Amino acid sequence: MAVALPFDPAADVAAEPSIEGIVTLVRADMERVNALILSRTGSDVTMIPEVAQHLISSGGKRLRPMLTLATAALTAYEGDGAVKLAASVEFMHTATLLHDDVVDDSEMRRGKLAARMLWGNEASVLVGDFLLGQAFRMMIEVGNMRALDILSTAAVVIAEGEVAQLAAAKNIATDEDAYLAVIRGKTAELFAAACEVGPVLAGRPEAEQAACRAYGMNLGIAFQLVDDALDYGGSKAALGKNVGDDFREGKITLPIVLAVRRGDEEERAFWRRCLEDGAIGEGDLERAMALLDRHGALAETVERARAYGEAAKQAIAGFPAGPARAALIDVVDFCISRVR
Amino acid sequence: MAVALPFDPAADVAAEPSIEGIVTLVRADMERVNALILSRTGSDVTMIPEVAQHLISSGGKRLRPMLTLATAALTAYEGDGAVKLAASVEFMHTATLLHDDVVDDSEMRRGKLAARMLWGNEASVLVGDFLLGQAFRMMIEVGNMRALDILSTAAVVIAEGEVAQLAAAKNIATDEDAYLAVIRGKTAELFAAACEVGPVLAGRPEAEQAACRAYGMNLGIAFQLVDDALDYGGSKAALGKNVGDDFREGKITLPIVLAVRRGDEEERAFWRRCLEDGAIGEGDLERAMALLDRHGALAETVERARAYGEAAKQAIAGFPAGPARAALIDVVDFCISRVR
Numbered sequence: 001m002a003v004a005l006p007f008d009p010a011a012d013v014a015a016e017p018s019i020e021g022i023v024t025l026v027r028a029d030m031e032r033v034n035a036l037i038l039s040r041t042g043s044d045v046t047m048i049p050e051v052a053q054h055l056i057s058s059g060g061k062r063l064r065p066m067l068t069l070a071t072a073a074l075t076a077y078e079g080d081g082a083v084k085l086a087a088s089v090e091f092m093h094t095a096t097l098l099h100d101d102v103v104d105d106s107e108m109r110r111g112k113l114a115a116r117m118l119w120g121n122e123a124s125v126l127v128g129d130f131l132l133g134q135a136f137r138m139m140i141e142v143g144n145m146r147a148l149d150i151l152s153t154a155a156v157v158i159a160e161g162e163v164a165q166l167a168a169a170k171n172i173a174t175d176e177d178a179y180l181a182v183i184r185g186k187t188a189e190l191f192a193a194a195c196e197v198g199p200v201l202a203g204r205p206e207a208e209q210a211a212c213r214a215y216g217m218n219l220g221i222a223f224q225l226v227d228d229a230l231d232y233g234g235s236k237a238a239l240g241k242n243v244g245d246d247f248r249e250g251k252i253t254l255p256i257v258l259a260v261r262r263g264d265e266e267e268r269a270f271w272r273r274c275l276e277d278g279a280i281g282e283g284d285l286e287r288a289m290a291l292l293d294r295h296g297a298l299a300e301t302v303e304r305a306r307a308y309g310e311a312a313k314q315a316i317a318g319f320p321a322g323p324a325r326a327a328l329i330d331v332v333d334f335c336i337s338r339v340r
Numbered sequence: 341m342a343v344a345l346p347f348d349p350a351a352d353v354a355a356e357p358s359i360e361g362i363v364t365l366v367r368a369d370m371e372r373v374n375a376l377i378l379s380r381t382g383s384d385v386t387m388i389p390e391v392a393q394h395l396i397s398s399g400g401k402r403l404r405p406m407l408t409l410a411t412a413a414l415t416a417y418e419g420d421g422a423v424k425l426a427a428s429v430e431f432m433h434t435a436t437l438l439h440d441d442v443v444d445d446s447e448m449r450r451g452k453l454a455a456r457m458l459w460g461n462e463a464s465v466l467v468g469d470f471l472l473g474q475a476f477r478m479m480i481e482v483g484n485m486r487a488l489d490i491l492s493t494a495a496v497v498i499a500e501g502e503v504a505q506l507a508a509a510k511n512i513a514t515d516e517d518a519y520l521a522v523i524r525g526k527t528a529e530l531f532a533a534a535c536e537v538g539p540v541l542a543g544r545p546e547a548e549q550a551a552c553r554a555y556g557m558n559l560g561i562a563f564q565l566v567d568d569a570l571d572y573g574g575s576k577a578a579l580g581k582n583v584g585d586d587f588r589e590g591k592i593t594l595p596i597v598l599a600v601r602r603g604d605e606e607e608r609a610f611w612r613r614c615l616e617d618g619a620i621g622e623g624d625l626e627r628a629m630a631l632l633d634r635h636g637a638l639a640e641t642v643e644r645a646r647a648y649g650e651a652a653k654q655a656i657a658g659f660p661a662g663p664a665r666a667a668l669i670d671v672v673d674f675c676i677s678r679v680r
Contacts, residue, residue, distance in 0.1 A: 045504045099469060102442075103462040122443040125465055126502045129439060129472070133495035136476055140488045148480045148488075155473035162466045164385045 161185020501525020
């Protein structure tokens with residue numbers, strides 16, 4: 001499983017953050033993951049591969065399955081299981097995206113029309129269910145009960161996080177703890193599970209499993225915080241969705257939580273009108289961005305992302321230096337560098 | 341696991357078809373299933389138990405989990421696993437219903453407002469995902485790999501059947517084979533899996549596993565055929581939904597397939613306008629029912645249901661006579677007796 005690479009001590013200090021390290025590390029196994037993804041979206045019901053592949057081949061980085069392969073490499077796993085679990089993780093992620101687009105009424109995903117715009121909400125719901133089922137089948141084929149437990153628990157926790165987000169939406173009284181609970185569930189849990197199953201397959205001690213899980217959890221939180229900041233500041237090309245989507249959907253993300261907390265009564269009335277009542281008019285997004293700027297809400301969100309990123313790196317500091325650890329550290333820097 | 345009951349040879353010949361036999365047979369275990377269902381819908385995210393229990397406590401018969409318990413009893417299983425698998429099966433079914441209501445834009449379910457009418461499509465999609473995840477967690481706790489394989493395959497096949505139905509909807513050229521493929525997937529597969537895992541847990545020979553699976557598959561097909569006939573002839577009170585729902589949704593069910601096949605060009609134009617174009621006006625449902633009647637389409641649908649019902653009974657004829665076998669035979673008669 002572990003891809004043997006010449007050890008390069010300089011790889012620990014990449015000049016420009018990139019995911020080249022992890023891409024190179026897991027290249028051979030990712031080819032098998034990609035072949036598996038393609039074959040397991042097959043069905044006599046032709047609408048299934050059409051819908052699934054529209055999203056799957058839309059240029060996602062496949063970061064989560066790479067994390068499974070890289071943590072397996074980090075813990076010297078040698079076997080076939082990680083490839084199937086990596087494909088399972090990507091299917092779980094894809095199923096979530098298909099359902100999220102329905103939940104959020106999204107029109108775009110990764111710079112393309114969302115599947116639901118082409119095949120309808122019905123197909124997005126049902127093909128998501130199909131992919132989730134296929135994810136479980138692949139996990140079961142691997143036959144590691146602890147990995148099954150971790151990934152099935154993740155499926156439950158992700159759904160809980162999504163429902164919690166629904167309940168918190170349009171409520172500007174949401175505080176930072178409630179927000180963090182939401183993103184731990186909806187985003188970070190799958191990163192954590194993807195990273196934890198590597199050392200589990202390798203049969204490594206619990207402390208190493210917990211270390212990889214902590215790496216994934218902290219990375220996932222950092223990743224989501226950066227996404228939330230990008231929604232108010234990234235370019236359309238970079239993000240593949242429109243700036244202000246969260247604002248228009250009434251999503252309460254950390255930038256909003258911070259700005260609301262620091263705003264005066266008039267500002268809170270503005271946030272309430274836009275996010276709770278959905279009464280958004282011309283110039284409101286610009287005003288929102290000006291308020292976020294005045295309170296340093298985006299900068300502070302990115303600052304917290306950096307802190308979680310450092311925690312992620314710290315979590316795997318105890319593993320031997322080498323290409324796997326270096327690649328995982330680069331991933332953290334890359335995720336945070338997406339925002340300027 | 342098997343509930344000891346005094347053997348009553350008369351139970352094989354029930355005067356009026358009822359599910360009293362199976363209800364009595366599995367009563368003690370169903371109390372544990374119901375407690376498990378209640379505890380596993382719990383979540384700190386309060387919207388989850390609200391949505392889940394709205395549907396779960398809406399008076400469904402819980403036929404599928406009873407089938408798991410009854411086939412476990414039929415094959416003399418003694419252990420705790422069947423209770424958890426039965427609860428898993430009910431969760432899979434409930435998740436499907438929540439997603440179906442979104443897919444079909446249904447307003448009613450079991451005579452109550454559908455969950456999506458009260459909490460929105462978003463909550464129905466996500467709570468369905470939560471329940472599916474919990475179903476897998478319970479299966480994994482049981483730890484029987486073959487049962488896991490059967491139930492996870494069922495999840496995939498159900499989703500395939502639902503998508504196939506979507507693809508066939510609004511297409512009056514759908515033939516009987518295509519229709520049967522759809523209902524095998526969307527309905528009968530879960531009945532089959534629910535019945536197969538009983539003897540699997542009991543560690544019985546493959547022939548017995550196949551027999552129980554065949555019982556469930558044939559029962560499931562009969563059940564759906566009766567449902568399809570009821571949609572054009574049952575009373576609102578009996579079915580908990582409006583007569584003509586399938587017609588209004590453009591669903592191609594067996595009564596329609598038969599009537600289209602036997603109709604003339606003018607009739608086909610009528611079906612095309614109503615089912616493909618969705619141009620349904622006053623009097624069209626009545627005309628549809630008159631056409632179904634003229635071609636004997638409902639009577640023949642029920643006739644086929646009876647044939648599948650007989651095949652279900654035949655499949656378990658080789659098991660020793662006793663309360664479990666008698667109860668399973670009564671279930672077949674009860675399902676068919678729902679339609680007059």
